[in-house]
Amino acid sequence: MPGATGLPDAAESEALATLHRVFGYEAFRGEQQAVIEHVVAGGDALVLMPTGGGKSLCYQIPALVRPGTGVVVSPLIALMQDQVDALRALGVRAGFMNSTQDFDERRMVEAEFLAGELDLLYLAPERLRLDATLDLLSRGKISVFAIDEAHCVSQWGHDFRPDYLALSLLGERWPDVPRIALTATATRATHEEITQRLGLPSARHFVASFDRPNIQYRIVPKADPKKQLLSFLREEHAGDAGIVYCLSRNSVERTAEFLTANGIEAVPYHAGLDAGTRAAHQSRFLREDGLVVVATIAFGMGIDKPDVRFVAHTDLPKSIEGYYQETGRAGRDGLPSTAWMAYGLNDVIQQRKLIQSGEGDEAFRRRATAHLDAMLALCETAQCRRGQLLAYFGQEPDPAGCGNCDTCLTPPETWDGTVAAQKILSTVVRLQRERGQKFGALQIVDILLGKRTAKVIQFDHDQLSVFGIGSDLGEGEWRGAVRQLLAQGLLAVEGDYGTLVLTETSGSVLRAEREVLLRKEPKKPSGSRSGGSSGSSGRGAGKARAVAAELSAELLPAFEALRAWRAEQAREQGVPAYVIFHDATLREIVTRWPASVRELGTVGGVGEKKLATYGEGVLAVLAALNESGAAAGASPEPARSAEADDWPEPADEPEPDDWI
Template identity: 75%
Template structure:
């Protein structure tokens, strides 16, 4: 055995022991072990792993195994306290530094770092621009640099943060400290940009599968989107926590108010709210069960709430990367979840208009159009949506999943060549005969033979194409226009979203190309788990006789979370509670063998759990167990500030679109 092999075995066994002792798991998942061994051994790594795949362990364990403190670059300081609370709950010595702390608090954290008393220290990228921060780090012992949400370095990405461009200084100033850059979403181009801009040419790349099999992807035609959303939530996700994304602040406010008025507790979140309100709403979402947040894209990055059961979009995302990142916030615990979107013609027109009227240069518009084209292709596909997503991220050859809307209710296709020719001919007649350009609504009215006020005003009832499209209904014509836009056979132009021909239009008008279109699919049947789910019950498959045990444990967990001012999942996740309910341990040793119960949680909460189980069996709780919460002891994992509202962020929040 050579020295390298021996070191690998030692660090590998130490990493596995740390996983079991701290986090309560007996084995790594997927690429975790290989990544951890590589970083522990001193190598740089770029990690692409889907949300919920266990990225955090890939830097947390190396930070605990290697000598020194792991420095974690995290983009949202409003979440640092929650991240640190969760780590302290399992016995990890973690801290953070940001502008929400006063001088004494920062000085204490600095002293802990310099004394080697921290396993992990969280910093925002903005703080690494300060000479004082770089000077502090140079005086301490650093085990690893972790750059979380590394896609923020991509200038053409959906979450670009300029401060990430300066992070190459880490490799320059600390060439012997391993760096690990992590993200949940990146195309090949974004992957390369991360590597280049962070200055990590020798990093080993680990790309896990992008598949999230527990998420059901569904896209429906937009009719009355708020009512469609309400029906979806009432039928399938009543009482569940979830996120609803809208593009405009006005839509966010209106949707949250509509849901609240109809019996679903919802709060808004967007960049136009004051920082205190945003912080309160985010804190409620993390700590309460069953709350819905209606938000712009300013919300969600970095949030580690495992029991988000759905993510809904009422407007078309700008890119597949953005869509995947946002939908990936559902089902981090691996339990059944839904990614639902309402999508219509106006979404396409509006997105095209925003690109054309935007301030970016021609290169920016080309890239934005390419992103939108890929998003439209996902919406209009007749194949499995999951396999289309995986193909976009370079994961070829994925089989149909059997759990998305196009698998559950395969769409029919039809020869839409004549319909396409009628649309294009109407555009030609308006432009060449009248020197006019109009949007989709006017063109559809002409085809349907509607003598609307605008049709009469412009004498469009005198056109030869007036009334030649009565074989299709208005909704069907809107679908034709939408799909022609998606296929690049027609385009949107100018401030008013008028339709114009493209270079490809002539191939259709000249009968050189067949146009295949998809019929609007019938509503997909709801999954069995969704049909059976009752209000406020989690998506956990348990035998009927065990369900009351789970609910009792969940009620106990909720009381402890409220008492300690932390999210319920910080105490135990649903998957761990369900395993406890199934096994019903009668001793601390048996409880400690369950996945997700590490040494610290066992010491803090073990007796309380056993007391609940004993009470359900009609037995007296073991001595010292009754009412035990684990709080208030000498090893209390919750510092005094836990339970206070998170302070406002000290970096700018990305602006959303105002219509």
């Protein structure tokens, strides 16, 4: 007879026992139960879960329950050592094989695999193209194949990896071994392509909610992005760990130097740095508290640091998929976090230029344009940003809004911009038809404002009939209007100099056949870190508060004492602090204040191995706090379900040498 989870009683008992014994949780969360049930029974699965949704358990538990070794295909070799270290800290027999190892190290892992002494073996997709690797796997016992970052198989996706195309051979060569493909984000088209290219026609599909209610999404008008970023960090995230994404390597270097010069410890990360420097900066970010990494999109895949409190963008991402994955690296522990972006007119023009001048055929440019249009729609929306994100991935948003994004907290006004749009389009028309000229947005705005700049005088633009007709709006308002017309497809960018031209739909505005609504940005972006009381009180805000209640002032010293103890343990062992315990676990410890090893074992995230390794140390810290007069915590909380997804999440278009 099946048990409560739908598994046969023995399998259910073993899966739940493994969850508690190894990972320290009492119950599965969300779709985990159904996925594990299916894979343990031998079925193939395609799993779409957001960052922090618990994907790793969906293959780790089956690998531990089923006989043999679970083989995990992971695209980023730079973090395999950390992944394996974290599993070994849980008592899981894990290993990896990649080009960072010498001959003897690889031979030792091979011997452990053949002897059945590994629960999990991590491999890069490139290694599965080697006959020697396939021969090795054929001589061992495999429990499950897990294909992580499965979106990398999509040629239309933002992270295409050609080596993933060969992974369909796993099903052909090992038809009796279940396969589970996992990704944190995929549109319906990418979802279908994963199914086809990996040869998973009979796989059961599991699609979890893409909502991350603890993340507050904010997009502010770009003025001076470095100073805006500095203000954001100082006012809201002083001392917090976070990631700042910039479009270019030069911008990365300048921003990191600027933050450091202004008292915020920051390091750069991009493919132009040598491999040793990149590895050192990545290691510091994983192991130190409060460090900021300023990076191109090359940084992030595989980073599972749970206490990243913010992700900031100083430039516009190329797609919603990329934006979602990058912002998803914040708040993996479920605590309040911020996704902040500064966005302006030049971002739109630059991205349009990159598409038109970049490599690729017309089909590629159309797809890139569609991705950008969706990203622009997110930036310009007057509706709930979270709702727009969820709708993009095919999920029904809450019509009441989320209550934890800037458009919910400070709802923007909209205004009838039809006349303003006509003035902008008329200026473009006059330049082209009367002068045979094309200019960029700055010149258009100067003409509308009646500014007799050197360039205006040089080209006699002060003689145009439209000169000075825009004195009713300020420069920022005109720039915003141009930006929104570009986003709505009523203007287009052409050529290397980013000149503005009309589109097929411009005529309907000029003929007054179409109304143009424009978004009026709030004068002062919300400074609320976790939601505040303004705006909608949709269920998102309630969920965010529920998953991350702040500790009382009385308990903060105990929390910091445990963090200091954890940091010392991490230094001694040469591992990231979260490998010892996540912040969420430390918060629960000080809230419940266990008085014995047995009580400590009931805390979420404290499995048998960690209890045996660290239990006495934790209790010693609490005992010392008791002696010094620290107050004990509140009464015990109910049992927790599996919280954080402990392993790699996809990134947007890593630079090529980030993979090796």
